[in-house]
Amino acid sequence: MKRNRKGGYHTLAREKGAKGKESRLRLLHAAAKQFATHGFYTTKVSSIVAEAKLSQPAFYLYFESKDAVFEELVEMFRSxxxxxxxxxxxxxxxxxxxxxxxxxxxxxxxxxxxxxxxPDLTRIGFYLSPDANEIKLELVQGIEKMLRHEQQNSNFASDIPMNLVSECLVGTIERIVFTQLLPGRITPEELAVNIVRLYVSGLARNQSKV
Structure with missing residues (x-):
């Protein structure tokens, strides 16, 4: 999947009032559904416009290519x-x-x-995108920063390497989101509580319950 020369995630959107914005959003939603269901390479512009109930000329009014709309969806998920x-x-x-x-x-x-x-954006940004590993690395770094802050405040054991904990957490998140959360087998609240109990309560000096 190619990017523009500046490495950004730009489209050739030419919105014309409320109708133009609505059409562009319909194309984004349709593209997200098609990519999440069929993958990048199988999805065609024709299937995106059919899902959005718009024409191919309408697609190219707002997006330069299939690559461009995919990259915008990835950046949308990431940001x-x-x-x-x-x-x-x-x-x-x-x-x-x-x-x-x-x-x-x-x-x-x-x-x-x-x-x-x-769910569609998550499947695209967290699993299908070539940038998925980079996005997960950013998540690891964010969680590690949070855990180190609490460790410095003596809330977690000082001899535990928080970079390793963060890697393990994101690895767990990657698998459990795919197998349990997106299929609706567990709620976001239940998943958060169970992960904290599994990982963090074992690290805390005082065995607090969530």
Whole structure:
């Protein structure tokens, strides 16, 4: 899948009022469904426009190619996931901070709710994209930063390598999201609580329950 010369994720969108925005969104949603269901190489522009109930000329009005719409969907997943993680900080209550376990559980639940609410984007960005490993590495780094902060505050054992814990967490997330969350076998809240109990309660000095 090719990128433009600047390495960005741009489309040739030429929106013309509300109707143009609606058509572009319909194409994005249709493309996400087709890519998630059939994969990148099997999906054709003709199947995307058929799903969106638009014409091929309409597709090329907003997107340069199949590659372009796929790359935009990947970047959409990536940026929204990062925003979810950045915005997941629990607010203080009456000047008191939440526990490390509550914060991690809330962050994971927010992330799982995003995955669950956007299954097509998740399949594309987290599994199908050539950038999937890079996206997961960014997730590892974000989780490691959070865990190291709590470790420095003496909430987790000081002799545990948090880079290894973060890698294990993301490996678990990758598998469990695919086999349990997206098929609807477990809720985002249940998954977050179970993962925190499995990993973090074993690391905490005080065996707190979520």
């Amino acid at each position: 929204r996931l990062q925003a979810v993680i950045n915005d997941s900080q629990l607010p203080e209550q009456n000047g008191a901070k939440h526990s490390a376990l509550d914060q991690l559980c809330h962050t994971l639940q927010s992330m799982f709710e995003y995955f669950y609410s956007h």
